[in-house]
Amino acid sequence: MSLDFKKINEAAENYRADMSAFLRAMISHPSESCHEKEVVECIKKEMEKLHFDKVEIDGLGNVIGWMGDGEKIIAIDSHIDTVGIGNIDNWDHDPYEGYETDEIIYGRGGSDQEGGMASAVYGAKIMKDLNLIPEGYKIMVVGTVQEEDCDGMCWQYIYNIDKIVPEFVISTEPTDGGIYRGHRGRMEIRVDVKGVSCHGSAPDRGDNAIYKMADIIADVRALNNNGCEESTAIKGLVKMLDPKFNPQHFEDARFLGRGTCTVSQIFYTSPSRCAVADSCAISIDRRMTAGETWDSCLDEIRALPSVQKYGDDVTVSMYMYDRPSWTGEVYETECYFPTWINRENAAHVQALADAHRGLYGDRRMGPDSTKELRNRPLIDKWTFSTNGVAIQGRYGIPCVGFGPGAESQAHAPNEITYKDDLVRCAAVYAAAANLYRPDSKTEDVSQFRAGKTDNDIR
Secondary structure (H helix, E strand, O other): OOOOHHHHHHHHHHOHHHHHHHHHHHHOOOOEOOOOHHHHHHHHHHHHHOOOOEEEEOOOOOEEEEEOOOOEEEEEEEEOOEOOOOOHHHOOOOOOOOOEOOOEEEOOOHHHHHHHHHHHHHHHHHHHHOOOOOOOEEEEEEEEOOOOOOOOHHHHHHHHOOOOOOOEEEEOOOOOOOEEOEEOEEEEEEEEEEOEOOEOOOHHHOEOHHHHHHHHHHHHHHHHHOOOOOOOOOOOHHHHHOOOOOOOOHHHHHHHOOOEEEEEEEEEEOOOOOEOOOEEEEEEEEEEOOOOOHHHHHHHHHOOHHHHHHHHHEEEEEOEEOOOOOOOOOOOEEOEEOOEEEOOOOHHHHHHHHHHHHHHOOOOOOOHHHHHHHHOOOEEOOOOOOOHHHHHHHOOOOEEEOOOOOHHHOOOOOOEEEHHHHHHHHHHHHHHHHHOOHHHOOOOOEEEEHHHOOOOOO
16 A cells, blocks of 8 residues: 555644643643543543544553454554652652643653553544554554553453454554664562561670671672673673573673663561661562573572572562552552563564654654764664563564653653654554555564563463
């Protein structure tokens, strides 16, 4: 099919003001994870106003709009929950009121990630306006919940409970003007240490759990920071970029970047401020590159010298997630989020690349403030994690990213997104659906997928 790219671009440009107004409406509803009800209702109302063929809210609280009536599904995903605002003194304006100029929209969620929802909804509207919904397909625009709490859990629900399996999914997470084909995975690890309390005036009578944990924290830091020379007692995570340590997947690891770990939380118990602590626990944020599994990451912590030294007093485990959604539904899952990479020549990746080339050329587009990003490849990868951990990481459903906004704006105070990005993304979504060539699909579009390892994941 020969597309009229100029007509698509004009249609997207004509919706610039509508997309901006819609995004500001979403931002005005605080929507931290598990509290998305108001923004879900806002999105549902917008979809109905634009005459989506069907709009529904599933049991978890995801809002889903449908265009078309084919059997096969092309999905466009946006998570609609946000993180909190942190210290309000770091914001120059009300994060839920904000402001707009000719170029930007200010407020929590603009880049991460409600801007993507605005472009997705209007991208589907353009498809309907211009008769661009491919024959045999329907377009699924989904606003997913609880991503900031538990990436991809919403898509576990969609896949396992709603029984929806798209042909492929476009993630609208911010991509700095690029088309993204994968990212590192992650997991949330907990380390618990037992001690024995006693009166603080005679600390040698007890066994201070905080002191034990201090040794473990130092080793976790070394695991992140050290090199991997033979003489290094704790070989650092950079080792996975070395073919000696990661012979099968070092090239994929070099594409994604090395794994990392950091202590993100610390907890303790003690009878009083005048007593020795009898327990201590930490949370570890572990980012995983190609070749790492949940077992290897847990075993790495268990093998640390300090953990070995304290033996049975230390327990290393993975967190589980079981917070109720805004509807009250609970979908319990492991806090494990698998790494994934698409093949660059995969049909769904090339559909977005062809749409971008037809509309805007071979180079990234963006505001002057992000000029340095234009030197990066058009097709690249995210630094952070997305719902793709479930969509492709767990289930192998082809997923590709292109979304408005900048990664650097995510979780930051004074968050902004760019109106030009809203327009560009809506146009690319509308064009890409028609440039997808299912007859050029390969048997497996995944270049690397941690869900294919021996991990016992659901």
